Amino acid sequence: MDADESPSYLRGKQIVVTAGPTRESLDPVRFFTNRSSGKMGYAIAEIAANLGAHVTLISGPSPLDVPHGVKRIDVETAEDMYKEVLRHYEQADIVIKAAAVADYRPKITFDQKMKKQEESLVVEMERTQDILKALGEKKEQQYLVGFAAETTNALQYGKEKLDRKNLDAVIINDVSQEGAGFSGDTNEATFISKQGRVEQLPLSSKRQIARQLFSLIEEELKGVEQ
Numbered sequence: 230m231d232a233d234e235s236p237s238y239l240r241g242k243q244i245v246v247t248a249g250p251t252r253e254s255l256d257p258v259r260f261f262t263n264r265s266s267g268k269m270g271y272a273i274a275e276i277a278a279n280l281g282a283h284v285t286l287i288s289g290p291s292p293l294d295v296p297h298g299v300k301r302i303d304v305e306t307a308e309d310m311y312k313e314v315l316r317h318y319e320q321a322d323i324v325i326k327a328a329a330v331a332d333y334r335p336k337i338t339f340d341q342k343m344k345k346q347e348e349s350l351v352v353e354m355e356r357t358q359d360i361l362k363a364l365g366e367k368k369e370q371q372y373l374v375g376f377a378a379e380t381t382n383a384l385q386y387g388k389e390k391l392d393r394k395n396l397d398a399v400i401i402n403d404v405s406q407e408g409a410g411f412s413g414d415t416n417e418a419t420f421i422s423k424q425g426r427v428e429q430l431p432l433s434s435k436r437q438i439a440r441q442l443f444s445l446i447e448e449e450l451k452g453v454e455q
């Protein structure tokens with residue numbers, strides 16, 4: 230699809246998307262991360278740019294190419310992502326947090342490579358900042374969308390995240406389902422809005438899920454205006 234093809238409510242809007250995993254270093258050669266590929270966030274950024282939005286993609290380490298017309302900012306840690314997202318938050322109309330942010334990081338990052346010593350090793354970890362929750366607390370005009378990755382009680386846990394983080398909508402992925410979640414090209418999800426709308430997004434490509442997401446946001450924004 231081309232940017233000029235259809236009139237869109239996204240034309241000229243500022244959209245911030247986060248994508249990919251974060252990486253939390255233990256020493257110069259080792260880090261903790263997760264299985265996120267970045268594909269869902271990159272698909273969202275690509276579709277938003279095609280629909281005429283100004284898109285800033287704040288991305289953890291990902292091998293994916295920057296989608297056409299998207300401005301990418303590379304980050305590594307949850308802390309870096311937090312700083313970059315905050316820097317762009319005030320100007321944003323819609324913020325979509327597809328990144329799989331590390332919940333914990335090593336309490337100490339060593340300057341030198343750790344040498345092996347004992348037979349076992351305990352690494353003390355500390356919580357990272359919950360970026361999405363902080364955004365929910367600071368929310369003004371922004372339409373704020375989070376993701377919820379769950380393996381059990383997906384709807385209940387997802388709905389709790391919507392409330393706890395003061396989101397406008399949450400996209401719930403049951404990552405125990407075949408074809409859904411972190412690394413593949415497809416996804417299957419449930420969209421729940423603050424206004425109480427619940428929509429199943431059946432198994433399809435991540436681009437198709439992104440298109441559906443922007444139609445749902447359009448309808449939700451119209452609903453708020455009325």
Ligand code: CTP
Nearest residue numbers: 326327328330357358359360361375376377378
């Ligand atoms: N998130 C975030 N900052 C964190 C952790 C998560 O911004 N430190 C965001 C993710 O980008 C996602 C949403 O919060 O949009 C939900 O992430 P998820 O891992 O499903 O939920 P958590 O709140 O971290 O709870 P838990 O992992 O315990 O289920």
Ligand code: CA
Nearest residue numbers: 329330331332
């Ligand atoms: Ca988490």
